[in-house]
Amino acid sequence: MSKVVRFSILMLFIFMAGCSSISKYDDNEAAAIVKGQEITIGELRFLYPDDTALDYLDWAIRVELVKQKVEEMGLDISDKLSEERDGGWFGELPPANTKDEGGKQIRKFAESQAQKLDMKPEEFQREYAKKIEEQNAYMVTYLENKVGLAEFDDEKGMEKFNKESDYLLEELVEEHEDEIEVFME
Template sequence: MYKWFGCLMLSCLFFLSGCMSSTAYKDKDVAAVVRGEKITVGYLRFLYPDDALTDMVEGAVKAKLAEQEVKKMNIDISKQVIDIKESHGTYPPDELKSAEAQSIRTFADPQAAKLGIEPQEYYKKYTETSAKMVAYINTYTSEILGELKDDEFGIEEYDHHANELLDDLVEQNKEAIEIRIK
């Protein structure tokens, strides 16, 4: 269940890219404040390509709200994090030429270069960070909506309801959210 929804949520977050010159912002700059917790430009730069930062702020805000809600519910997400991390695998060796391997390298290599680290190290840290984010989102949505049924027709409908739920959470907290980069 978490593999499907996690991949779906991650895909939604990743492919919402836009255009901006992120060089106008420093890593320590605050991109958003969510109920008093800061999301920095550096955090967004770690997770997303530079040209997607402004479009990814809203997704990061939703993820932070879900995290805060799950923590309020006092739910342990450690098993979900492990499951999601395992579904991402590791950085593929050069000899692996599959479409999935190419996709990972296409994303991870420029991110690693931007951060001045090896792609394998970047991908490991990226999967750890994104697995936590996805686990919080999955846990929050499944607590409210129930578990996703493992049938091919339910995924799109569940995703729609999950996105509505997160949009409602943002709306309920709009006075406690400040987005500082646009």
């Protein structure tokens, strides 16, 4: 997967908007249970700003379902992970004096999250990148297995891939809705 595609997926996680705050909840508290696996408030708080974290709960549920499905199918995600296992290029925090707007936003997010989590921004960025890379690896492995390879150079092909992917993810949630408990809304 190209760096541009990975960056686009990563940026999607960072910049979706919302309005729910979870700072009032305990980090160990379950936000949802998906087929027996907890998604905790702390996991959401790590990945997203407190004021938007609950807006990502549906996405976290989809990711957990995909992860479980990939493991059930015996698929290997290792070819989708960077060899360094430190988050690869995205694990490096952009310099404080970066002129790149995307780099500025990444740095601002990392500094904000690191402060909230009592971490150094560089440490947060490495851990964040590893978690996001793993989620992406599961998602891409699942979707490529079910839909095939996306043609990123072909707009119609990409549109078709996205529609089929959305349908598959929605279908996966519906198939397991009796095994999903959501505690936070």
